[in-house]
Amino acid sequence: MRILIAVHGYPPEHNGGAERRAERTARAMAERGHEVAVVCIQTDNAEHTDLRITHSLQDGIEVWRMAFNGGANPDPLRWSYDHPELGAAVGRVIDAWHPELMHLFSGYLLGASTVDAAVARRVRVVIDLTDYWWHCHRINLLTPLGKRCDGPSQAGCARCHAEQHRRFRLPAQLSPHNADMAWSLVQPDNLLGPMLGLPAQASRAARLQAALAKADVLLAPSQFLADFYQRHGTNGKRMCVWRQGVELTQCPLRTNEATxxxxxxxxxxxxxxxxxxxxxxxxxxxxxxxxxxxxxxxxxxxxxxxxxxxxxxxxxxxxxxxxxxxxxxxxxxxxxxxxxxxxxxxxxxxxxxxxxxxxxxxxxxxxxxxxxxxxxxxxxxxxxxxxxxxxxxxxxxxxxxxxxxxxxxxxNAMPFLAHQAAMDRLEGLYQQLTRQQTPASNNERTSAHERNWGDTATPCHTSR
Missing domain, CATH: 3.40.50.2000 (Glycogen Phosphorylase B;)
Structure with missing residues (x-):
């Protein structure tokens, strides 16, 4: 198989959880004899305003890194999830490398345009839902004031986006009750709604929900995350709850100490x-x-x-x-x-x-x-x-x-899924998807998915 790994960052420069999982997946599939390439973001805070892409070979894997300045775009919110130039760049990578399948980790920074680029070229798409980014522009369901959010709403997301700026955040810090009262007046059907960004949040939600619907399979690492996405409109037939594996490279000797x-x-x-x-x-x-x-x-x-x-x-x-x-x-x-x-x-x-x-x-x-x-x-x-x-x-x-x-x-430590076992399972998913007839359109993609994958429960078990 020819597998394209897409992720918002890649080691050695970026070493968060999703980035490390993407790197381990790329390496494991290459070791199994598959042809693997990576497309990732080098930085979204570049000094130059145009999008630039570099190519290198890392551990025998081709890696394309993209650099751009997200804040320099005319509509930073929209371009944070729907970046046409970025989608076009990913499309050029796909055209040059011809993958059969793209595995997108998280979606952050890469966004809906990346999914569209793959689907338009009849490439199978697997999305790893490693976080809440598809429903939360801050990724972590925390407001700029540190409050937890139960889930997206137009007014709530517009307020969260506004309070990233001092002129909105400071009043909310000084007088939270009055800020709550003021925001309660903001509705989609009154003048305040458009002024404070409710339509923009509605557009983000619709665009990203449509992109998720184009994926062949969505992988969630926990039941909690899967339930969250399904509560907010994601088709459960496309969802597998698969705990990530642990790459245990050594069994450390532990010493008993009084401390x-x-x-x-x-x-x-x-x-x-x-x-x-x-x-x-x-x-x-x-x-x-x-x-x-x-x-x-x-x-x-x-x-x-x-x-x-x-x-x-x-x-x-x-x-x-x-x-x-x-x-x-x-x-x-x-x-x-x-x-x-x-x-x-x-x-x-x-x-x-x-x-x-x-x-x-x-x-x-x-x-x-x-x-x-x-x-x-x-x-x-x-x-x-x-x-x-x-x-x-x-x-x-x-x-x-x-x-x-x-x-x-x-x-009483819980059992864990070994990294190699997780890769066995993932490789089986890749093989099943690439054996399916490549759809000519997204409608056909959906029906093929539901017929050949969504109704088959065997590979989609929860592993603790």
Missing amino acids: LRVGYLGQVKPHKGVDLLIEAWKKLRGTQPRRLEIYGSAAGEPDYERQLSQELAQLPDAAWHGTYQGSGVWDVLAGLDVVVVPSRWVENSPNSILEAQAVGVPIVGTKLGGIAELVEHNRNGLLFAVDDPNELAQNLQRLLDEPELLPHLRA
């Missing part, structure tokens, strides 16, 4: 709740030896980085180690007794949980979304209410005060 070693692994940003962990850490009592080890980058959040650095400097039993390369996670986990996932945003299927559980490291996590789907309280981990450092501190205190608790949680 409780607590860790955080991931982006160090406000929506990840690292400040909650530090606040909870300060509340711990007693003289039992303990260490807090934080791993991750605060890139793009200089104020947050400064705040956390100042707080950590006052804690002799805590350290911030920065980032590590992907395979280095096993060495990090070998030095930890528990991993804390204190997210404020509604996580889907965090790699940090799956990797920790693969080597028997319990989780203390937020009782929210995909975290609660993976962690059973008092079995393989402990759960606490979102934004509650007191309850997080209580859970950590239990690990200090109850010597039998940590061994119990370790012994």
